[in-house]
Amino acid sequence: MIPAAFDYVRATSLAHAIGLLRDDPDGAKLLAGGHTLLPSLKLRLASPALLIDIGGLAELKGIEISDGGIRIGALTTHAELFASEPLNKDLPLFRQAAGLIADPQVRNRGTVGGSLANADPAADWPAVMLALQAEFEIAGSKGFRRVPACDFFVDIFSTVLEPDEILTGIHIPQPKSGTRCVYRKIRHPASGFAVVGIAIAIRLTQNLVTDATVGVTGAANHAFAGEDAGDFLIGKTLSQENIDQAARLLSQATKCLSDRYASADYRANLIQVELKRALLALSS
Numbered sequence: 001m002i003p004a005a006f007d008y009v010r011a012t013s014l015a016h017a018i019g020l021l022r023d024d025p026d027g028a029k030l031l032a033g034g035h036t037l038l039p040s041l042k043l044r045l046a047s048p049a050l051l052i053d054i055g056g057l058a059e060l061k062g063i064e065i066s067d068g069g070i071r072i073g074a075l076t077t078h079a080e081l082f083a084s085e086p087l088n089k090d091l092p093l094f095r096q097a098a099g100l101i102a103d104p105q106v107r108n109r110g111t112v113g114g115s116l117a118n119a120d121p122a123a124d125w126p127a128v129m130l131a132l133q134a135e136f137e138i139a140g141s142k143g144f145r146r147v148p149a150c151d152f153f154v155d156i157f158s159t160v161l162e163p164d165e166i167l168t169g170i171h172i173p174q175p176k177s178g179t180r181c182v183y184r185k186i187r188h189p190a191s192g193f194a195v196v197g198i199a200i201a202i203r204l205t206q207n208l209v210t211d212a213t214v215g216v217t218g219a220a221n222h223a224f225a226g227e228d229a230g231d232f233l234i235g236k237t238l239s240q241e242n243i244d245q246a247a248r249l250l251s252q253a254t255k256c257l258s259d260r261y262a263s264a265d266y267r268a269n270l271i272q273v274e275l276k277r278a279l280l281a282l283s284s
Helices: 014-023 037-042 078-083 085-090 093-098 104-109 112-118 125-131 227-233 240-251 264-283
Strands: 007-010 028-031 050-053 063-066 069-073 135-140 143-148 153-155 166-172 179-187 194-205 208-217
Touching: 014 028, 014 050, 014 135, 014 166, 063 085, 069 085, 078 085, 078 093, 078 104, 078 112, 085 093, 093 125, 093 179, 093 194, 112 125, 112 166, 125 179, 125 194, 125 208, 179 264, 194 264, 208 227, 227 240, 240 264
Parallel strands: 007 050, 028 050
Antiparallel strands: 063 069, 069 166, 135 143, 135 166, 179 194, 194 208
16 A cells, blocks of 8 residues: 655644645645544545645644633644643543543554544544533634634534644633533444544532533534533433433434444434433432
């Protein structure tokens, strides 16, 4: 398996990378961790004329935590998210999710921004970002903009990113006191991708749910937020009856994918099962 010929440029700055994309929006591809792009090149599923390596851009790396919230650079690796004690002190959800991604080789090279921009319908981070109500920082030839995670994913391997734009960072609101989070997934036994993955963040006050947000991956053609299920839980206890109803609402929120590994009905059932398990874990 040999890729088609291409040119290679190592970007020296974010502006440099954006300029290269602007000059050749149809023939250029960004290279970060490369865990999707490189196999695609070898199989000739992708044949870009130019690879723009952004892996050395320090401005796209790092985790910043302040009273105003959390900013994660797009080139931060899965392993760095797993290992960050300050991040996981506030949001252990990152360690839960990162620890379920593939294997150590992938976690050490793969980046959170690359995963999000690739928009694989079975990737883990999209569900997490939806549950945390993240906003994505995007840079392009027209400047910077921020897009809520719920508006970012469009279809299979498709996002709102324009051809000359780069995902540069993720902004997450500082979690409120009492917030509890969990990520659960049913892994494909070969790839490790999510057959169904559920991320949920809830806040309990005197046993009543005061906030609830849900992100789902693996089930549909792109990750989605379970708004009806989350809204239903507000103001209620996590009784078995309420958990069951929220699970039903979440399974009805989308048309599930069907493939050789799992039928649409099976994925819809897994959505219910995994949300119930997640909520029971958070209620204990």
